[in-house]
Amino acid sequence: MKLVLLGPPGAGKGTQAERIAERYSLAHVSTGEMLRAEIAFKTPLGLKAKLLIDEGELVPDEVINEMVKNRIKRDDCIVGYMLDGYPRTLAQAEALASFADIDRAICINVPAELIVERMASRMVCPKCKLSYSIHGEDTHCVECGTELIFREDDKPETVRHRLAVYEELTHPLVDFYRERGILSEIDGVGSVDEVAERIFDTLDGVRE
Numbered sequence: 581m582k583l584v585l586l587g588p589p590g591a592g593k594g595t596q597a598e599r600i601a602e603r604y605s606l607a608h609v610s611t612g613e614m615l616r617a618e619i620a621f622k623t624p625l626g627l628k629a630k631l632l633i634d635e636g637e638l639v640p641d642e643v644i645n646e647m648v649k650n651r652i653k654r655d656d657c658i659v660g661y662m663l664d665g666y667p668r669t670l671a672q673a674e675a676l677a678s679f680a681d682i683d684r685a686i687c688i689n690v691p692a693e694l695i696v697e698r699m700a701s702r703m704v705c706p707k708c709k710l711s712y713s714i715h716g717e718d719t720h721c722v723e724c725g726t727e728l729i730f731r732e733d734d735k736p737e738t739v740r741h742r743l744a745v746y747e748e749l750t751h752p753l754v755d756f757y758r759e760r761g762i763l764s765e766i767d768g769v770g771s772v773d774e775v776a777e778r779i780f781d782t783l784d785g786v787r788e
C-alpha cells in the first residue's frame with residue numbers, strides 16, 4: 581500500500597504514521613524527520629531549511645519533491661510506504677501523482693482549539709524521536725530515558741502561523757484526494773489507540 585497522511589499540525593500524524601507503518605509493514609517516510617536530520621547534520625539543505633521551519637514556513641516544493649522522489653526509490657519502500665507530512669501543497673500533490681500511484685489518503689480531523697492545547701504540551705525525545713503529551717512532572721523518554729525537549733516550531737506564535745499555512749496551502753489537498761475517490765476522513769479526537777483503530781478499520785477495508 582502507498583499511503584498519504586493529511587491533517588493539521590498536532591493532529592497526531594507522526595504517531596499514527598508510525599503505528600500504520602508497523603501494522604502494514606510499510607516504510608514510514610516523514611519529510612519533517614528527514615529535514616530535522618539534515619538540520620542535525622548541518623548540511624547546506626539543513627541550514628536553509630532550519631530558517632524556514634523555525635518560522636513555521638514551508639520548505640520549497642522542488643526541494644521536498646526531489647527528496648521524496650529519491651527516498652521512495654530505496655529498497656524499504658518496495659513493499660509500500662506511509663508518507664507523513666508530504667504532500668503539503670497542490671504542487672507537491674501533483675508532483676507526487678507524476679511519480680507514484682497513491683492508494684489512499686487519510687485525513688485526520690482535529691478541531692483548532694484542541695490542536696493549540698495539544699501543541700502546548702507536546703515534547704519530543706531528541707534521540708528516538710518519540711512524541712509525548714506532557715501533563716505531569718516526568719519529562720524523560722519512556723523508551724530510552726533521554727530528557728525530552730520542546731520542538732522549536734511548537735512555540736504558540738509559530739503554531740498559529742503553521743495552522744494558517746495549513747489552512748491556506750495544505751487543506752485544499754483534502755478536495756484533491758476526494759475528487760480522485762481515494763480520501764478517508766478520520767475523527768482525530770480521542771486517545772492514540774482509539775484514533776489508530778479508526779484508521780485500521782478503514783485501511784483493512786481498502787486492503788480487502
Ligand code: AMP
Nearest residue numbers: 611612633637638639644665666667668
Ligand atoms: P512536520 O514534522 O511534518 O510537522 O514538519 C516540520 C516542518 O518541516 C514543517 O512545518 C515545514 O516547515 C517543514 N516541512 C515538512 N514537510 C514539508 C513539506 N512536505 N513541504 C514543505 N515543508 C515541509
